[in-house]
Every structure is written in C-alpha cells, then in structure tokens.
Amino acid sequence: MTAPEPGHPLCRVFRHGGRIYAYDAGADQVVELSPSVASWLEAAAPDPAVIDADPAISDEFGRAHAEHGLFCSRRPRLVAKRSGRDRAIDYSSRISQMTLTLDERCNLRCAYCPHTRAVAWTRPHGERRMSEETVRAAVDLFLTCAGGGSPSISLYGGEPLLAPGLVRMVADLVQAEQRPEIRIILDTNGTLLDAAMVDLIAERGLYLQVSLDGPAPIHDRWRTTSDGRPTHATVMAGLARLLARDPAAAGRLRFQATLAPGSDLLEADAFFVKLGRNLGLADLSVGASYADLSWMVEADPAMTPSDADGWERARDAYVAACASGRHAALGPLVRAWFDGPLIRFYHREAVPLGATFRPGGVCTPGLRRLHVCSDGRLQPCERVGTAFVLGDVRRGFDLDAVDRLEQAWFDALGGRCADCWALRHCSLCFTAMIDRETGRVGAVPESACRAVREEFESTLRLWVELLARSPRALDHLKDSSVS
Numbered sequence: 172m173t174a175p176e177p178g179h180p181l182c183r184v185f186r187h188g189g190r191i192y193a194y195d196a197g198a199d200q201v202v203e204l205s206p207s208v209a210s211w212l213e214a215a216a217p218d219p220a221v222i223d224a225d226p227a228i229s230d231e232f233g234r235a236h237a238e239h240g241l242f243c244s245r246r247p248r249l250v251a252k253r254s255g256r257d258r259a260i261d262y263s264s265r266i267s268q269m270t271l272t273l274d275e276r277c278n279l280r281c282a283y284c285p286h287t288r289a290v291a292w293t294r295p296h297g298e299r300r301m302s303e304e305t306v307r308a309a310v311d312l313f314l315t316c317a318g319g320g321s322p323s324i325s326l327y328g329g330e331p332l333l334a335p336g337l338v339r340m341v342a343d344l345v346q347a348e349q350r351p352e353i354r355i356i357l358d359t360n361g362t363l364l365d366a367a368m369v370d371l372i373a374e375r376g377l378y379l380q381v382s383l384d385g386p387a388p389i390h391d392r393w394r395t396t397s398d399g400r401p402t403h404a405t406v407m408a409g410l411a412r413l414l415a416r417d418p419a420a421a422g423r424l425r426f427q428a429t430l431a432p433g434s435d436l437l438e439a440d441a442f443f444v445k446l447g448r449n450l451g452l453a454d455l456s457v458g459a460s461y462a463d464l465s466w467m468v469e470a471d472p473a474m475t476p477s478d479a480d481g482w483e484r485a486r487d488a489y490v491a492a493c494a495s496g497r498h499a500a501l502g503p504l505v506r507a508w509f510d511g512p513l514i515r516f517y518h519r520e521a522v523p524l525g526a527t528f529r530p531g532g533v534c535t536p537g538l539r540r541l542h543v544c545s546d547g548r549l550q551p552c553e554r555v556g557t558a559f560v561l562g563d564v565r566r567g568f569d570l571d572a573v574d575r576l577e578q579a580w581f582d583a584l585g586g587r588c589a590d591c592w593a594l595r596h597c598s599l600c601f602t603a604m605i606d607r608e609t610g611r612v613g614a615v616p617e618s619a620c621r622a623v624r625e626e627f628e629s630t631l632r633l634w635v636e637l638l639a640r641s642p643r644a645l646d647h648l649k650d651s652s653v654s
Contacts, residue, residue, distance in 0.1 A: 180242040181524075183592040183624075184212050187632045188639055194631050196592045197243040199521045201631060205231055212242070240523050246589040247528035251581035252535070261538055262568050267319035270327050270358075270542045270553050271309055271341070274300045274334040279360050280397045283431050283462040286329075293556040296329060297545075305547040306337055308564040310344040313353075313541075323354040325380075327553055332363035335371070342375040354378050360394070362402050364409030366416075373417035380425045380458075381406065385439030385504075393431055393462075414450065421450045428504055431462035435481040437488070440502035447503060457503040485509075486633070494640035498647040510651070512630040513637075516596070517648040524595065530588035531580050534600045536573055537561050551576070554602050558612055580604065583615045591620065593627045 181196040184204065191209045194201050204212070207228045235241040275297035277286070285293045301309075313324060324345070326338055338357065345353050357372070361381040364372075372379065383406055384390040391401035413420050426446075428439060447455030489509045492501050534540070536551040536559070543549060547564040559576055562569040583604045588594045603619045604612045637644035 180212060180244050181246065181590070181592055182212060182242065183628065183631075184209050185628060185631065187635055190635070190639065192631070192635050193241075194592065194628075195239075195241045196595055197245070197524045198240045199519055199524070199595055200239055200241065201635060202235060202239075202241060203635075208232055247524055247526060249581070249586060249589050250527050250529055252529045252531070252577040258535075258538075259570060262570065262573075263316055265318035266313060266316045266538060266541050267321070268323050268325060268540045269309065269313045269317075270325040270540065271301065271306070271331075272327050272329065272543065272545045272553065273306070273331045273337045274329045275545050276300070276333050277329040277360075278333065278362060278396060279330070279394060279402060280399075281360075281394045283393050283429065283464060285463075293554070299545040300334055301337060301543075301545045301547075303337070303340060305543075305545075305564060306340055307344065308547065309543045310341060312564050312567065314345070314348055314350065317350075317353060321354065322352060323356055323378075325356045325358050327358045330360055330363065331357055332359050332368055335368055338368075338377075339371055342371070342377065346375065356380055360402070361406035361409055362396075364413050366412065369409075369413045369416045372413060372420060376423065378423040378425070379413075379420070380427055381410070382429065383426045384428050384430065384434065386442040389430075389434045389439055389442075392433060393429075421452055424450075425456040425458065427458045427460070428507075429460050429462050430480070431464060432480060436485040436504065436508065437481045440485070440504035443504050444502040455503045457507045459504055459507040490633070490636060490640060490644075493637050493644045493647065496641075496643065496646070509633065510648075512626075513634065513645070514648055514651045515653055516630055516634060517645065517651065518653050519595070528588065528594065530584055530594060531597065531599060536576050536601065537568060551601055554600075556605060556610060558605060559601055576601065579612070583613065585614055587617075587620060591624070593624045596627050596630075597623055598626070599623055 183194045183196075185192055185194075191204045191206060192201055193204050193209070193212060205227070207225065208231050211228060211232075232242065236243075275294070277296050280287045280296075286296050310324070313322075324341060326341060331338060342355055345355060355375070356378040358380045359382070361379075361383065371377070382394065383403075384394060387401065387403040390403040390406075394402050396402060410424075426443065428443070430436060430439065443455055443457050447453070485505050486509065489501060489505055492498055498506070534551060537549060540552045541549060542551065542553045542555075543564055548560050549562045549564065549568065550559055551561065560569075561572050561576065580601060588597070591597075599615065599619060603615045606613060634645075
C-alpha cells in the first residue's frame with residue numbers, strides 16, 4: 172500500500188441515512204466509508220501506523236488512495252488571483268452581463284429589502300437617476316467589451332420602470348448596432364406594466380425578470396408600496412396586460428421568488444405550477460432565493476427560518492420524485508430551490524487539487540457581472556453598496572483597482588482556505604468583506620465560512636441520499652448546465 176502523507180487528510184466525514192461518507196477535497200469526490208476508516212479520519216491526529224496494523228483499514232484505504240487519490244493531506248499553496256493586468260484582454264472582450272442602476276428610486280418598500288432598511292452595508296433607496304450621457308457611455312462600453320455565450324444588459328434600480336425613457340434609450344442603442352444576441356432584461360417589481368411599457372416590451376422583444384414571491388398571502392406580507400398597500404393584484408394585472416398584448420413574452424419571462432420566514436415553499440410552488448399552466452408554459456422559469464434577514468434577527472427572533480416553512484416537506488417531495496424518475500413532475504420553485512446546488516456539484520471538474528489554489532468563490536470582479544451605478548461608477552455587482560469601485564463608464568476599467576480588490580480579498584480570507592475542506596466549492600463573494608453593522612471593509616468573518624461549509628454539507632447529504640434511493644436519481648442532471 173502507498174503510505175499516506177503525514178497530517179490530516181483534507182476531507183469531511185459525515186453520517187446520513189445510517190451510512191458513513193467522506194467528501195475528499197483533494198479528489199473532489201464523495202465515497203462511502205467503513206466505521207473503521209471513518210474513525211481513523213476523524214481522529215485529531217491520524218496515525219499512519221494504524222492503517223498498516225489493521226488489514227481491513229489497510230485494504231480499504233489503500234484502494235481509495237491508489238485508485239482515486241483520496242485522503243491526501245497535502246495543502247495547496249494559496250495565491251491571489253491578480254486578474255487585472257494579466258487578463259486585460261478578457262476585460263476588453265469578455266464581459267458577459269452588465270447591470271445598470273437606471274433609477275435609485277423605488278415605488279415599493281419591501282420589508283426584507285436591505286435598501287428599504289438602509290442597512291450600513293448597502294445604499295438606501297435614493298433619488299438619483301442615470302443621465303442619458305451615462306447610459307450612452309455604459310452601453311458603448313458593453314457593446315465594445317461584450318463576449319461569451321449569452322451577453323445581456325440588465326436594467327435595475329430601485330425600480331427601472333420609473334425611468335421608461337432610459338429603458339427605451341438602451342433598447343434603441345443596442346438595436347442601432349444590430350446586436351440581436353444581446354438580451355435586454357428588465358429586473359422589475361412588475362407593478363408598473365402599463366400600456367405604454369407593455370407596448371415597448373412587445374415592440375423590442377425585451378426580457379423580464381419579475382419579483383413574485385408566490386400567492387397573495389405570501390407575496391403581500393413582504394412586498395408592499397411605500398404606504399403599505401399590497402402589490403400582488405397589481406403585478407398579476409400587469410402580467411395579464413403584457414401577455415394579452417404580446418403572448419410571445421411568456422417565453423421571455425422569468426420570475427424571481429424571494430422566500431422568507433413564514434413563506435411555505437410548497438404553497439408557493441403550487442402557485443407557480445398553476446401560473447405556468449395558465450400561461451401555457453410547461454416549464455415556467457423561476458429563480459429562488461431565501462431572504463437574508465440576519466440583520467433583522469436580533470430585533471425580531473421570529474425572522475429566524477423554521478421548519479414550519481415547509482423546507483423538509485419540500486425536500487422529501489424532491490427526493491421521492493427524483494428517485495422514482497419523476498423529476499419533471501416537480502413544480503418549478505421546488506426544482507429551482509434544490510436543483511441549483513446539485514447541478515453545480517454534478518458538473519464539477521473532479522480533478523486532483525493542484526499545488527496552488529486561488530481562493531474565494533466564483534466571482535471574477537467585473538467580468539462575469541459588472542454593475543454600473545447611477546453616476547457611472549463600475550462595481551463587481553449591485554450588492555456591494557458603495558464599495559469596490561473598478562473604474563467608470565467614461566474611462567473604462569481601472570485594472571489596478573481590480574488587482575487591489577483581488578489582493579484585498581486574498582488578505583481578508585486570512586489564509587484559512589488551505590485548511591478548509593469546502594475550498595473547491597466556496598460560494599463566498601466580495602460582499603463577505605463588508606461588515607453588516609458598520610459597512611466597513613475588513614476580514615471575512617469565520618461565521619461566513621462556517622455558513623458556506625454548512626450549505627455545502629447540506630448539498631452533499633442530498634446527493635448521497637438521492638443515490639442511496641436510486642442509482643438513477645441524478646439522471647435529470649445530465650442535460651443541465653451551470654449558469
């Protein structure tokens with residue numbers, strides 16, 4: 172047998188459904204373990220001599236180590252990404268999505284929205300609107316630098332439909348350049364779909380992402396006007412107006428459901444099933460997220476997620492459907508909630524961990540996503556408040572600022588990633604550097620890393636449970652792709 176390297180293997184042992192498993196970061200694989208090997212791996216300081224002394228452990232460990240490269244203890248050397256000067260060509264030709272904050276105003280005051288609460292780490296709803304000059308410069312920058320498979324310009328706020336003239340201007344500028352591959356997406360609360368806006372959407376083939384959290388009792392609990400009135404009926408009336416004018420818009424329509432404590436996942440899912448049926452869409456496009464209310468929990472413990480919100484029942488329904496080959500029969504919201512993490516893990520590279528590793532999630536600042544503030548400043552995304560400026564639309568990218576951000580991110584992680592078993596599936600982004608109470612940029616708190624590990628372990632548990640139920644339970648992922 173090949174002797175194991177000294178030190179603790181970079182893996183996570185967990186128990187689920189009466190079995191013992193390990194996720195090995197070195198090989199990016201999940202394996203089932205015997206109790207003996209699990210005990211050895213869980214020891215504070217695993218002794219290689221134990222393996223040779225026990226033939227059963229020696230055989231199991233040896234096969235895993237020799238055939239799949241499992242249970243190596245070598246840690247990678249961490250390096251900063253330094254993606255600026257080294258990737259200047261990418262920044263001039265491969266921006267895939269630009270988000271424009273056309274108008275900082277919003278006609279709603281959604282209770283879970285950090286802009287509404289004006290928390291320290293993000294901007295409050297403001298009064299600024301993007302100037303026509305800035306819109307033109309932003310679109311020109313994107314037309315020059317766009318690349319990749321599906322380039323898009325997302326119009327954001329506040330509420331972008333409060334600036335209909337700017338929406339039309341963006342559509343005119345893209346159309347004038349004859350760039351049909353560029354999608355223009357309205358990221359809207361759906362309450363301002365009047366006849367004029369519906370005509371513009373139909374004439375220009377604009378895409379929509381509409382915030383809709385489910386049936387009225389769920390949606391209206393959180394999504395209200397500035398004077399507290401419900402909005403669900405207004406959204407539904409606007410959608411009916413749009414689809415009566417432009418039935419083809421159903422295929423350009425996506426919903427984003429933000430679920431919060433008290434939002435029953437299965438109840439919301441049933442609403443979207445019915446909505447898809449009414450729209451004549453067999454596969455309604457729905458995105459799902461859970462409201463981050465960590466900044467509200469201290470003031471109101473009722474904001475803490477609970478099992479009463481239907482998560483376990485929805486998970487059980489998902490497992491049963493996948494195990495019996497009926498994944499397609501699941502509702503769009505349940506699929507959106509559970510499919511995403513599994514898809515990302517299914518499409519992992521699963522190659523040996525290299526000698527060096529660049530830590531810190533999936534974001535390459537300004538490349539995968541690029542946010543343009545109302546005044547033209549460039550940022551990695553719309554979720555970073557006033558921090559992390561990477562240039563402006565008139566002068567373009569400041570690649571030195573990109574380098575500084577990457578180095579600050581590397582420093583903020585404090586070298587912890589080399590000893591983290593979840594390092595290859597980290598979902599942290601630059602927002603983790605922003606203190607939720609003060610808004611200052613600093614070290615990434617250990618609590619953020621712990622939350623990532625817990626989320627990834629939840630995915631691993633779902634993965635092994637599905638395969639234990641049926642070896643074909645993951646077949647529906649074969650035709651999926653990572654977005």
